Structures are given as C-alpha cells and as structure tokens.
Amino acid sequence: MKLAIEATGLRKSYADKVVLDGIDLRVAEGTIFSLLGPNGAGKTTTVQILSTLLAADDGKAVVAGHDLTVNPGGVRGSIGVTGQFSAVDAMLTGEENLRLMADLHRLPKAEGRRRTAELLEQFDLVEAARRTPMTYSGGMRRRLDLAMTLVGSPRIIFLDEPTTGLDPRSRRTMWEIIRKLVKDGVTIFLTTQYLEEADQLADRIAVLNGGRLVAEGTPDQLKRLIPGGHVRLQFADVPRLDHAVRILGGTRDDDSLALDIPSDGGVQSLRSLLDRLDGNHIEADSLSVHLPDLDDVFFALTAKETTR
Amino acid sequence: MSTLSLAVRDSATMLRRDFTHSKRNLMMTISGIATPVFMMLLFVGVFGGAIGPSSASSYIDYLTPGIVIMTAGTGSAATAVKVCQDMAEGIIARFRTLDITRASVLTGQVIGSVIRTLVSVTLVIGLAVLLGFRPRAGFGDWLLVLGVFVLLTFAITWLAVAFGLKATTPAGANSLSLILQFLPFISSAFVTTESMTGPVRWFAENQPYTPVIETIRGLLMGTPIGNSAVIAVSWCVVLSVVGYVWAKRQYNRTPVR
Numbered sequence A: 001m002k003l004a005i006e007a008t009g010l011r012k013s014y015a016d017k018v019v020l021d022g023i024d025l026r027v028a029e030g031t032i033f034s035l036l037g038p039n040g041a042g043k044t045t046t047v048q049i050l051s052t053l054l055a056a057d058d059g060k061a062v063v064a065g066h067d068l069t070v071n072p073g074g075v076r077g078s079i080g081v082t083g084q085f086s087a088v089d090a091m092l093t094g095e096e097n098l099r100l101m102a103d104l105h106r107l108p109k110a111e112g113r114r115r116t117a118e119l120l121e122q123f124d125l126v127e128a129a130r131r132t133p134m135t136y137s138g139g140m141r142r143r144l145d146l147a148m149t150l151v152g153s154p155r156i157i158f159l160d161e162p163t164t165g166l167d168p169r170s171r172r173t174m175w176e177i178i179r180k181l182v183k184d185g186v187t188i189f190l191t192t193q194y195l196e197e198a199d200q201l202a203d204r205i206a207v208l209n210g211g212r213l214v215a216e217g218t219p220d221q222l223k224r225l226i227p228g229g230h231v232r233l234q235f236a237d238v239p240r241l242d243h244a245v246r247i248l249g250g251t252r253d254d255d256s257l258a259l260d261i262p263s264d265g266g267v268q269s270l271r272s273l274l275d276r277l278d279g280n281h282i283e284a285d286s287l288s289v290h291l292p293d294l295d296d297v298f299f300a301l302t303a304k305e306t307t308r
Numbered sequence B: 001m002s003t004l005s006l007a008v009r010d011s012a013t014m015l016r017r018d019f020t021h022s023k024r025n026l027m028m029t030i031s032g033i034a035t036p037v038f039m040m041l042l043f044v045g046v047f048g049g050a051i052g053p054s055s056a057s058s059y060i061d062y063l064t065p066g067i068v069i070m071t072a073g074t075g076s077a078a079t080a081v082k083v084c085q086d087m088a089e090g091i092i093a094r095f096r097t098l099d100i101t102r103a104s105v106l107t108g109q110v111i112g113s114v115i116r117t118l119v120s121v122t123l124v125i126g127l128a129v130l131l132g133f134r135p136r137a138g139f140g141d142w143l144l145v146l147g148v149f150v151l152l153t154f155a156i157t158w159l160a161v162a163f164g165l166k167a168t169t170p171a172g173a174n175s176l177s178l179i180l181q182f183l184p185f186i187s188s189a190f191v192t193t194e195s196m197t198g199p200v201r202w203f204a205e206n207q208p209y210t211p212v213i214e215t216i217r218g219l220l221m222g223t224p225i226g227n228s229a230v231i232a233v234s235w236c237v238v239l240s241v242v243g244y245v246w247a248k249r250q251y252n253r254t255p256v257r
Helices: A043-050 A072-078 A094-104 A109-122 A138-150 A168-183 A195-201 A219-225 A238-248 A267-279 A294-307 B003-024 B026-051 B059-087 B090-096 B104-130 B139-166 B170-186 B198-206 B209-221 B228-252
Strands: A003-014 A017-028 A032-036 A058-063 A079-082 A156-160 A187-192 A204-209 A212-217 A230-234 A251-253 A258-262 A286-290
Touching (some): A003 A043, A003 A187, A017 A032, A017 A043, A017 A058, A017 A187, A017 A204, A017 A212, A032 A043, A032 A195, A043 A156, A043 A187, A079 A138, A094 A109, A094 A138, A094 B003, A109 A138, A138 A156, A138 A168, A168 A187, A168 A195, A187 A195, A204 A219, A204 A294, A212 A219, A212 A294, A219 A294, A230 A267, B003 B026, B026 B059, B026 B104, B059 B090, B059 B104, B059 B170, B059 B209, B104 B228, B139 B170, B139 B228, B170 B198, B198 B209, B209 B228
Parallel strands (some): A032 A187, A032 A204, A079 A156
Antiparallel strands (some): A003 A058, A230 A258, A230 A286, A251 A258
16 A cells, blocks of 8 residues: 555644644545544645645645655645635636646647646536636536646646535535546545544545544544444333333433334344344334444544543 | 747737737736826926026936936836736746646736836937936937836836745735835925925935936936946845745745745
C-alpha cells in the first residue's frame, strides 16, 4: 500500500490555544479519507498545514512523496485544494477563471483551451461560462471551484467541507463528482461535519475532536465501536408482550408495546429469531432492525471529549 | 525553464488577470486615469493665475513636471485598495497552494498599475501641451524623463502594495496611501521651495519628491539639475526595495484564513 499522505505528531497552537495536539495520519493512494469533526475541531487547520498554507509548530508530514518543510514546491505541484470558502475570482468569468488556472499550471495555449472546454462540459457550466461567479448559485460556484482545482490534474485533492451550505441535490452531484475522481486514481482528503457524507464517501474516517484524533477506521469499524444494535418487536397488546418477554427476554418498552432484543442484524440471527417466534406462538405485529449509525458513534466519541 | 523565465511567465499571467479586472471595473479605472487630468485643469485654470511664480516663464511650464509626479502618486490609492480587497478573496489562498512564483500576484498588480499610470501621464502631458506647455527637451531627455518617472512609479506602487497588505480594510489601505498622494503638495511641485518658511521649507527641500521633480523639470525645461538626479534615483531605488521587501514579507506570512 503506497501512502499519499503520512503525517506524524502534527501540532499547532495560536497564542495559548492548542488547535492540533499531536496528530498522526496515514492516507493510502487512491482512497477517500475523511476527517470528521465538529466546528472548531481543527479540520481546516489540518488541511492548511498539509496543503502548505500554514506551517506546523511541530511534527512531520510527507505529501505525495515530498516533505512539507523540505520541498513545499513539490507538494504544491501534486495537490489541489478546494477550501471551505469559495476560491474563485469573482471578477473573471467562469471560463476566464479556468484559463487563469491553465496559465498558472503553464499548460500550452491549445491544451489550456481544450482542458477548459472539457471541464466546463464535465461540470455542467457551459452556459455559465461567459458570466462571472457573482451570478452563480452556491452549487455552481462550488462546481467551478472544484473544476479550477482539477485543471492541473492533481494526484491528491484536499476538499475542506466541500458541501457545506449546499442544497441536497447539489450535494449529491458533488458526491458523484468525488466518486468519479477516485475511480481515476486520485486520492481525496475530505473534511466534513456531515456524518452521512463521510459514511457515503470515505474508505477511512478519522474523528477529530479538540485537536486530537479520538477514533479512526472504516465506517463499519467505527460503527462497531458503539454497541446498541438490536431488533425491535412491536405487539398489539400487553398480554402478547408479556408472553414474548417470558420466552425471549430483552428490554421491554411498555409505553410503545415494544421489545428490544440485542442483535447484530445478521440474516442468520434474524432467521433463528423468527423461528423462535413461530415455535413459541409469539404474535408480533412488526419487526425492525436497528444498527448504530455514525451519529451514535460521533456523539459518543465527541461527548466524551468535551465533558472531560 | 529557468526560475527567472517562470517568474516572468507567472507575472505575465497575473498581469492579464489585472487587466481583466481593470476592464470589469471600468469606472474605477477611468476615474483613476482621469484624476491627474483634472488636477492639471484645476491648477492651471483655477489656481494658475494666483499662485504662479513671478518669473518670465509661464506657470504651466513650471507646473507640468509637478503634475507629472503627482500622477505617479494618484494611482497608489487604487493600487492599495485593490491589493487589500484582493487579499480578502479566496482566490489568493488558492494561489498560495499552487506551484507558482509566489510574488507573481503582486508583481502582476504592480506592472498593471505602472502601465495605467503611464497612460494617465501621457494624457496629462498631451493636455499640458494643448494648454501651452512648451518643453525644451530633446529625444534623449524624454527617454530619461520616462526612466525617472517609471522608477518613481515603481517605488510608489510597491509601497502602495505594502500598504494594501498591511491594512486590514480597504478604507485603511486608502488612508495609508494618502501619504503618497499628498506629499507632493509640500514639495517644489507647485511653487518653489524658496517661497516657503521654516520647517516646511526644510521638509519640502529634503523629501523624496522634490529631487525627482527638479530632475524632471531640468530635463524638460533646461533648469539646473545639480545633484538632484543622483538623490532622486537613490530615493527611488531605496523606496522600491523597501516596498518590495516589505510587501513580499507580508504576503509570505501566515494567511488570514
């Protein structure tokens, strides 16, 4: 496994406020890595350090094979950054913005023109090409922003909260674009405060809270950190619920006439549960499976930190 | 490609960006270019009769070199404000993450500003000639005037860029650059320093604008230059370097966001 990003012991503080308190990160090439955390957790600071915008107080990082402090130029040559704030030139048209990027990446004229046309097409901005971003919607602005990042065909892309403030449809469009990029072998470093986004996109997730990584793993591994998977059976009346409790055990909920039975939600265990219901003449009205989602994980992990 | 040719290429790209901005912000560009023209009309038509020196030569011959150097200062406000606004744009953060010559975004703005000032000064001199300005300069003198003027404009513009980076708001950038615009009033631009008194006179004789004006006046009108030329060029070079180093250092420091 080749690493696109490897960081050890990153630290950063402003005056007496510690923003990053020793962070280690390993991101494999061609994967989506998501840094998840509440506002003020240090996500943007991490992106700024890894993209050479900010110097860390301590620690070491290698991005695309280049050491951040030894060869920042090499890092800049391999990365693209789309920040939390729109990084488009509001006075240039969409097309001019892309041409500017092509010139700054020193593409030959014809190549720059071709790449611009291609990206306008790909990001559905052909009609808006001759207008300035002041007339764009939030989603269009973000698409232009990302298109500008892609002009230089970077191997590693940092996306700092790329869908914050977008409507659900624009968010889906952005997800599609991100998935397509990874298919082409690009590595994505994504920060987000949306759990669903990390769950949808990321191969690995690291949870950042109060300047420290409090958990790291695949979305499924993280979900397993929190117990609480269960099957909920719903009954028509109290006698039927009583009957079920006698045989199955579990936690009863008299208000809603429900019974929660611990379960991993797997097909095998569900089948054996159904068999037991049948064999013991238990009449349940409905059955639903509840697995812990990232919300549970996130709140459990970040609550622990903040109450400390 | 060598580092230098890459720097030239990036700066040329940034200069094109600056031109497009001027085109989009046409009213601001035109008013910036036209302000010195109005200064010319104001001082010749309105004040000219009252404050002209009593020598035989007409006041416009004395005044034009003064308005010429004022033109170099007029653009500084626009430059400082532009740089200050630009730095608040997200695109600057993007530029910082690109593998380009770092200062090119500033260099592009400086060159753009110098070009706008040259357009402006051409209009000023054209108008002056229409109003009766009769320079005695030969072709070589004109080239030297151009050289000194460009040098002065570079110095002022780099200082203005540094002001624009230093100021946190466009209004602040504008007020800092007022220094550059108003200093010519206490110089030999409009009246001779001999007519001034005490500390004002001392200041007028020793501030950087006066030797530049005397040099340009000498080249255009044949008045004695003396050691003004050496002092003028030294001031311009020193101020350019100070402005450039200061601006570059501020640009390279920690980004705001």
